[in-house]
Amino acid sequence: EIVMTQSPATLSVSPGERATLSCRASQSVSTNLAWYQQKPGQVPRLLIYGASNRATGISARFSGSVSGTEFTLTISSLQSEDFAVYYCQQYNNWPPWYSFGQGTKLEIK
Amino acid sequence: EVQLVESGGGLVKPGGSLRLSCAASGFTFSSYTMNWVRQAPGKGLEWVSSISALSSSIYYADSVKGRFTISRDNAKNSLYLQMNSLRAEDTAVYYCARVAIAAAGTLWFDPWGQGTLVTVSS
Numbered sequence: 001e002i003v004m005t006q007s008p009a010t011l012s013v014s015p016g017e018r019a020t021l022s023c024r025a026s027q028s029v030s031t032n033l034a035w036y037q038q039k040p041g042q043v044p045r046l047l048i049y050g051a052s053n054r055a056t057g058i059s060a061r062f063s064g065s066v067s068g069t070e071f072t073l074t075i076s077s078l079q080s081e082d083f084a085v086y087y088c089q090q091y092n093n094w095p096p097w098y099s100f101g102q103g104t105k106l107e108i109k
Numbered sequence: 110e111v112q113l114v115e116s117g118g119g120l121v122k123p124g125g126s127l128r129l130s131c132a133a134s135g136f137t138f139s140s141y142t143m144n145w146v147r148q149a150p151g152k153g154l155e156w157v158s159s160i161s162a163l164s165s166s167i168y169y170a171d172s173v174k175g176r177f178t179i180s181r182d183n184a185k186n187s188l189y190l191q192m193n194s195l196r197a198e199d200t201a202v203y204y205c206a207r208v209a210i211a212a213a214g215t216l217w218f219d220p221w222g223q224g225t226l227v228t229v230s231s
Contacts, residue, residue, distance in 0.1 A: 034217035036154075044154065046219040049209065055219065087154055089217065096168045096215045098144075098156035 002026055002090050006101035012109040018076050021104045023088035025069040032092035035064060035073045038103075039084045047086075048073065075106075083108050111135040111220055113205050118225030125195050125229070131188040131205030131222055139163070139183035140211035144218060145190050147201035147227075157203070158190065162212065173199075195229045202226050 003026040013019045023033070031051035036044040046055040048064035051071060061076045075082055088101040117129040131143070145157040158179040159168045167179055178191040188205050203225055206218035 032215075043204065043221045043223055044218075045221075046209075046217060049217040049219075089154070091215045091217055094215055095166070096156075096159045097170075098146075098159075098215070100154040100156070103153045 001097065002029060002093060002099050004088055004090055004099050004101040006086075006088060006104045008104060009102070010105045010107060012107050013078055014109045015078050015080060017078055017109075018074065019078055019082070019106055021073040021075075021086055021106070023071040023073070023101050025071070025090055028069055029090040029092035031066055032090055033064075033066065033071050034089045034091065035062075035071075036087045036089065037082075037084045038087065044087065078106075080108075082106065111207075113207065113220060113222035115203065115205055115222045115225040118203065118227045120228045120230065121195055122231050123196060123229055126191070126193045127195065127227060129190040129192065129203055129205075129225060129227070131190075133186045133188065133205075133207070136207075137211065138181075138186040142208045142214060142216075143181060143188045144206045144208070145179060145188075146204045146206050146218070146221070147199075148204070148224075149198075149201040152201075155201075160188070161214070166214075192227070195227075197229050200227060200229045 005024045033051045035048040038044045051066040052064040085103045112134045114132045144159045160179045176194045180189045206221045208216040209219045
């Protein structure tokens with residue numbers, strides 16, 4: 001089983017600043033990683049797939065990168081609507097065994 | 110517009126059963142692998158089960174294997190989750206989610222339904 005570990009659990013950042021969220025896989029998942037944003041009471045929304053590809057309609061302020069088994073979601077110039085919980089998800093396994101990170105809560109400093 | 114609408118959630122006693130449904134519209138349902146994902150109150154996301162486009166391949170998380178059954182009816186554009194022997198730890202919002210690309214197996218999920226709440230309590 002591939003375990004996804006996100007850090008930090010909570011990140012406090014001021015509006016206009018940059019936020020950097022991390023997700024580490026317990027073994028290689030290649031670039032088979034997605035990031036989702038979830039606001040309170042809402043459905044998860046796809047932000048990034050393939051580790052670095054923005055989903056349709058997602059602001060260019062969101063970017064993803066990978067180094068080995070370490071994945072990073074960067075949000076530049078934070079806006080009020082960006083404060084939410086962010087989850088990473090690996091989809092590398094076959095047969096399917098999707099695993100999510102435990103989430104990072106991005107809060108206003 | 111692509112849409113997924115879940116229904117069937119509710120309050121059930123431990124050991125009881127419930128059947129969730131997900132109605133799909135706006136895309137060729139029979140071409141996509143579908144999934145159930147759950148989220149316990151205040152907790153993170155947990156993949157539950159996947160079913161391929163023609164129901165030939167079905168997979169479950171260990172936590173539900175032997176108790177839950179995923180199925181689909183492509184003629185009705187509907188996905189189902191039969192949940193038996195329910196436990197308190199199955200309490201969660203259950204989302205149906207489509208893989209992003211038709212005829213694909215393991216992929217990211219997009220879109221997601223709005224979810225239906227299942228509460229297991231005596």
